[in-house]
Amino acid sequence: MTWSQEVVPAEHQDIHTLLRDTERLPRHIAMIMDGNGRWAQERGRVRIDGHREGMESVRSAVKTCSQLGVRYLTLYAFSIENWKRPVPEVRFLMSLLESYLAREVDELHANGVRIRTIGKTNSLPKSVQRMLQTAMDRTKENTGLTLTLALSYGARWDLARAVQVLAMDVRRGKVSPEDLTEETISSYLQTSYMPDPDLIIRTSGEMRLSNFLLWEAAYAEIYVTEQLWPDFRSRDLYRALSEFVMRERRFGKTSAQVAESSGESPRTTLERILHALR
Ligand code: FPP
Numbered sequence: 001m002t003w004s005q006e007v008v009p010a011e012h013q014d015i016h017t018l019l020r021d022t023e024r025l026p027r028h029i030a031m032i033m034d035g036n037g038r039w040a041q042e043r044g045r046v047r048i049d050g051h052r053e054g055m056e057s058v059r060s061a062v063k064t065c066s067q068l069g070v071r072y073l074t075l076y077a078f079s080i081e082n083w084k085r086p087v088p089e090v091r092f093l094m095s096l097l098e099s100y101l102a103r104e105v106d107e108l109h110a111n112g113v114r115i116r117t118i119g120k121t122n123s124l125p126k127s128v129q130r131m132l133q134t135a136m137d138r139t140k141e142n143t144g145l146t147l148t149l150a151l152s153y154g155a156r157w158d159l160a161r162a163v164q165v166l167a168m169d170v171r172r173g174k175v176s177p178e179d180l181t182e183e184t185i186s187s188y189l190q191t192s193y194m195p196d197p198d199l200i201i202r203t204s205g206e207m208r209l210s211n212f213l214l215w216e217a218a219y220a221e222i223y224v225t226e227q228l229w230p231d232f233r234s235r236d237l238y239r240a241l242s243e244f245v246m247r248e249r250r251f252g253k254t255s256a257q258v259a260e261s262s263g264e265s266p267r268t269t270l271e272r273i274l275h276a277l278r
Helices: 010-021 036-042 047-068 080-084 087-110 126-139 155-171 182-188 234-246 255-261 266-277
Strands: 028-032 072-079 114-118 146-153 199-202 221-224
Touching: 010 047, 010 234, 036 047, 047 072, 047 087, 047 234, 072 080, 072 087, 080 087, 080 146, 087 126, 087 146, 114 126, 146 155, 155 182, 199 234, 221 234
Parallel strands: 028 072, 028 199, 072 146, 114 146, 199 221
Antiparallel strands: none
């Protein structure tokens, strides 16, 4: 049975249908999955137990986004700075990634998910690189959710890499400095195949972007929850999305201008959501 044929749990049905049918859902959600270590420590367990439990939240986020019809989900799974962690923890995270790919790709593929990566992936262990490549090749024609794993990723690293390639293209005469626009820069980033994120969710209460999608996040709504990543499940995603659809995104315009050009007002959406939750 595919995810779209599954019955959403009764307690989530109203909000799920409402969110799925609203035209205000984000096209692209990016997530900073933070708090695995604290989740484990709070329970007197070792940090890797938090990562293991965090993987269940990854499963839940992917499935819920896919069922809602979200087009792009980007997960910050391993930052370029994470290489500084103790070797056993890094090893564990790599093995978790391998087991995620080994266990999940069939199901992801069956549900039309396209897998991609961003980041300095050539520094990952060769076995992980091979599994990622196989997963990407296998799912590349899929037209459902695009799931991007940010691995060994850093936004400044990607910007510096893009500027280097761009500078070489300028030297070769492929790009003229006068024609260099924001769109040109975006097209040189590894994220060029996806729209900018509309919503960035960060768990565990920290108010920072931690070198994640710095250029792309220019107009993103940011949702920070105190919850730790292993506790963040579909109920919490619905809550984040409910808040998102009620926010007014102005992109520099006034409220009146926004109301003129958009369909339903955030207020009407809010009323419908409150009605569904009653
Ligand atoms: C941050 O928590 C989390 C990570 C560095 C790793 C995220 C990995 C997963 C959720 C599991 C594997 C993911 C995939 C896609 C298979 P932290 O360790 O920094 O927590 P802390 O701030 O409480 O110490």
